[in-house]
Structures are given as structure tokens and as C-alpha cells.
Amino acid sequence: MRNLSFGQVGLLVILLALLGLTGVWAVAVWNATSDAVMDKHGWIALGLGTFFSLLIGCGLMALMFFSSRSGHDDAADPFRKRREPSAE
Template sequence: MKTGSIILLALAALAAVGGVSAYVWVSLGDVEISWLGLLAMGFGVVFSLGLGIGLMALVYFSNKRGYDDEAGH
């Protein structure tokens, strides 16, 4: 029962975020982004993905090689 409640809460949060995002998207209207803005956004997305993937890889390899075993002792 606890797992079902968590799933229901997560789906409700997802629906709320989707609704707010759709409202903001529609209310923006005819906003244009220059090519420099698109370029900056693209670099930001690539940088964020690279940083996230790199940090998760470090966590994975650190755990796999046993570097985390002595932490907290």
C-alpha cells in the first residue's frame, strides 16, 4: 500500500509539473530566441548532461572498486 501511495504521489506531481509547463508554453506566445540563444542553450544542455553522466560514472566506479567501503569508519 505504501508503494502505491508513492507512485500515485509521483504521478500527481508529474501531472502538476506538466500542466504548469503547458500553461507557461502557451502563455509565452510569439517569443523568439536568437541563434546565439539557441547555441547557448545547446551548450548548456550538453554541458549539464556531460557533467551528470561523468559524476554518475565516478560514483559507479568508486563503489565498484571499493573506495567507498572505508567511508564513515
């Protein structure tokens, strides 16, 4: 593993500070809204929304992966060097 430069260390420190501040903010918001009550319909809606969001996200990522592997994306990138098919 190579040594990190001063700029990379600075970037890591800034990103870790942002991560920490985000965590502090999330805990503060969670505690500020702790008196809000969610009934079973709210939990069902939260679960279904999470499930379908993950389903759509995974499906779109799979479509993107298979589209890239099958060569359908080659026409959309005019700067990509074309590979000659192997003569087998």
C-alpha cells in the same frame, strides 16, 4: 506481482496527480511565453548548456560507479559489513 496495499495505491494516485499538474503547469508556462523570440545565439547557448550539463552528470555518475566498484568508498561507510576476500 503482489497486490498493492491501500497506502501504496494512495501514494500512486497522489504522485500521478502531481505529474499531471506539473504537465498542465508546463504547458501553461510554455504558452504564456510563446511570444519570446530566441535567436541563433540563444539556441547555441541552450544546446551547449544542455550538452555540458549531461556530460558533467554522466561523468560524475561514472566516477561514482567506478569508485564504488574499486573499494574506495569502503572507508567512508563504517556501518557496512566487511567482506572477507576469497581464498583463491
